Amino acid sequence: MRLTRLIVRDVRSVEAVDWRPVAGVNVLVGPNGGGKTSMLEAIHLAVAGRSFRTRDTAQVIRRGASGLRVGAWFELDDGRRAHIRMERDAAGTRLRRDGEVVRSASQLARAFPVLVLSQDGVRRFRTERAERRGVMDWGVFHVKPEFHAVWSRYHAALAQRNAALRRGQPVEPWLGPLAEAGGAMSAYREGYLSRLQEHVTAVESEFGFSGPLKIELQRGWREGVELDAYWRQSESRDRRLGYTGGGPHRANLSLGYGNGIGLEQCSSGQVKIAYLTFRLAQLRELLTARPDVEPMVFFDDLTAELDGDHLAGILGGLVRQPLQRFVTSPVLTADLNEHADAVFHVKHGAITTATN
Template sequence: MANIASISVTNFRNLTGIDCEFSPGFNLLTGENGAGKTSLLEAIYFLGNLKSFRSQTHHDLIAQNQACAVVRASVSAENASFFMAVERCKERVRLKVDLEDIQSAGAFVAHLPVLSLHAQSDDLILGGPEFRRKFLDRTAFYLFPEFATIFSQFSRVLKQRNAALKNGQSTLAWDGLFIQYSTLLTEQRLAALDYIAAILPGVLLSLSPYLLLQVEYHQGFRAQGSLADSLARHAARERELGQTLSGPHRADLILSVNGFGVKSTASRGQIKIILLALYLSVAGVWRDVSNKNAILLFDDFISELDNRHASLLWDFLSHFGHQAFFSATDRNPLAHPFDAKFSLSAGKITSML
């Protein structure tokens, strides 16, 4: 089981200098608001994603009046241990695994899958289709070695086709490639969704036995025809707007619970349970199919569950076998036996257990 054995964080938000060792089991971060709990979880997330779960710009991650933020970690895996480091400066980023400089972001994050549930996680359900596409694409990234190349080629061809449309040029030179990579991308997304669908009912049954979640993939054009037919049908409108109107870049996951759309009918509590089920299903798929154990982060998330569902989640996680990090304020403690506890105050950390 992969886990973060220790971490060092320098000039990352309000964390000026943190060094600590973690348990491979459940780790609890406590402290008042603004103490640095979320920042530490964000640093872990950044190590596995090279982006933040609460900011769109990396400038926000660098401490005030500092040139760079640095996150280093020692990772223990089943057969080997290794060292990861990311230095994020305002104009550049440097990545290292052990002593090797890594040039590709994809090659770097492939070493450490990290999943996070936080205040913005509701976007997966309540936000636009782009959030659900990213969710499915990230699932596929850790399942299929060729996915990153397919996605990159699709994005390149889409950009070129859109440029031709904006310039009033013919798209014939790009249509064949666009259909080719659209087909490959759709096949991998559907394969990833099949893996999720196989494990999701069991996960949901453990978390909330009365919820029945259905997940369907909308491929970005009418199911009755082909992508080529859709491109031909919308050709005039595409020239008018200067953009491609059909394809995987307009795909979506359609979520329904007990036969009704999740967005319009699910309660806030049900949305939290559905999010948990989806993310934990992805973690289970990565583990079972790709032998990759994701690090799980819960940023003040469990406190939003009622006692019954929180108890069901603890029971599930206790048998799941993944390293997990939880944050909670001192005023709203989590009632669970943790393997390690840490107190944060003014960006400093102290081990309590």
């Protein structure tokens, strides 16, 4: 899969851009706030129907504009072409693929996977349980097509139980569907992380990262207790809270090193390496489980945060993958210039091709 053309209208600081990226490593350089990340955000809007920076797509619309539009043209792995059009305004979000209305953004996202590695992602990965859970579920979603349906059933039943708790109504009717879907969700996650540990070890070896990084699923409810029994035991507490306090929706991805140091005790540099190790392991698992797909990789605003050896190793490793990659940086470093297939300058929401 390769993005061949991107037309952007009114995405953050970008008013109007028509851009043709290349097949390999696309390096976008320019001052902070100039629009580099906004270009990546526009790609993500097209293939996932949402931003990777905020849950509220309305925040992405350029100030003073009534809405945003993104058009993305792709050359697919089998030689076919695809055109995706995304619009967002006061009437909502609309997606079309080759002129046909897209009813489910999740189907589009699975067909056009994007791995986002970003400095903001590192920060949230360290501090937010929901971010770590979302990163884990991104991986499960892309290798297990049935996971999304299970996830949706669980959250639909969870919303019904929470409504019953708030209204003082019986919650027993929701225990069966909730426990069935919740147990399946947790099993998918456990199986995924078990497979991922092998890839973590491989990434540490390939890129020279310190380790060993250990990953573990904290299920979100008390160990040794079945889900339906757990929710029956916690019903009084949940009624006081007005929502379901425990379950797979409260799961946590726990990471730490063999010497007992958890993510919360790690230095900023160690957290960045743990984040990159986990996410690059996810890329390996995706390529192993779905050899028919070629995901795009975003490497956003991380070059200044890594020392020369780690940066060179990661860039070299990404170059060895036959994937389209997008790297943003305030300056064009020697390492970036060495590995770039094309360099673009981005400033004041405009993009121009530089001589590499």
